Amino acid sequence: MSTVEAYARFAAREVRGVSPTYERLAVAVAGDVEVLARLGTLPPAKRQPNLLFGVVRLLGGPVEDPVAFHDFVVATWPAIEAEMRVRATQTNEAGRCAVLLPVLASLPQPLALLEVGASAGLCLYPDRYGYRYGDHLLDGAPVLDCVLDGAAPPQRRPEVVWRAGLDLNPLDVTDPADVAWLDALIWPEHAHRRDRLRAAAAVAATDAPLLVRGDLVDDLPALAAQAPPDATLVVFHTSVLYQVPKPRRDEFVEVVRGLAGHWIANEAPDVLTHDGLPAPPGDAHHNVLALDGTPLAWTRGHGQAITWFGPPLRLDPDAVRRTTPS
């Protein structure tokens, strides 16, 4: 995909109706030869809208007005380029736990969670957050809102006895510079997500996860081997594989399928493909939630909606027995 197409697609599929500011900006960049020429000096993987816009926000540049944005990018390009070359989009969205929860709650408890592409690890606390699916509420904080269609809402949060993350560049929620980058990656109008970042970071700061610097193919087996054997190992990832070249994605799938336990994927359908998917619920960008390679639902990018199309998930009877006080 060309850079023009990438910005046009981002405008039409990812931010339309979700971030008018970025929709305006992405449309403007798609037609801005000066900004496109500068982006063209970067490796293809570094030209993406979220990275450019996040870096401009990190450097205090304007994103509301496309003309002011253009002037800032042209005037400040050396600093922007330097940041874009060393950074990657590492948006860490705790809200995605709301789409993982129906699956996590259905597995034999307790769980040993291993997230690949964990960023700062904020998706490793599905047992601590609260959830609101319509009028169905599960206690905890911060509360993650999710519209759930086609399935009954989960009745419980999972029991997590071990949590670990693997990332090429783990971020630290107790480091103000890392939190500033996570904040800059949140789309301008999304004050609720900024509040959620702060609240989820506070949860992670009081019970730091094991975050390991490493690659999701090369270093997964060794980290998985550290999980307690009496818990169900769950390897999961959300919005990660688009950053991984196709041959490495295939290798990852082979590695993860070779592990004991379960595998939950929440990835775009052109990144991790599945046979026989139904049509998505609309034109907006959707991920596919899958358990052990079986697709179950369409999900929105920040965990705000699930459209279930797979078989209903049943609670494992052993899990109920083990988590019910005797």
Ligand SMILES: C[S@@+](CC[C@H](N)C(=O)[O-])C[C@H]1O[C@@H](n2cnc3c(N)ncnc32)[C@H](O)[C@@H]1O
């Ligand atoms: C967009 S973030 C998503 C973070 C988190 N999964 C979430 O949904 O909030 C993608 C993360 O994947 C990591 N990543 C990309 N390629 C990786 C690889 N080969 N091995 C491990 N982590 C990787 C990046 O560093 C980044 O932190």
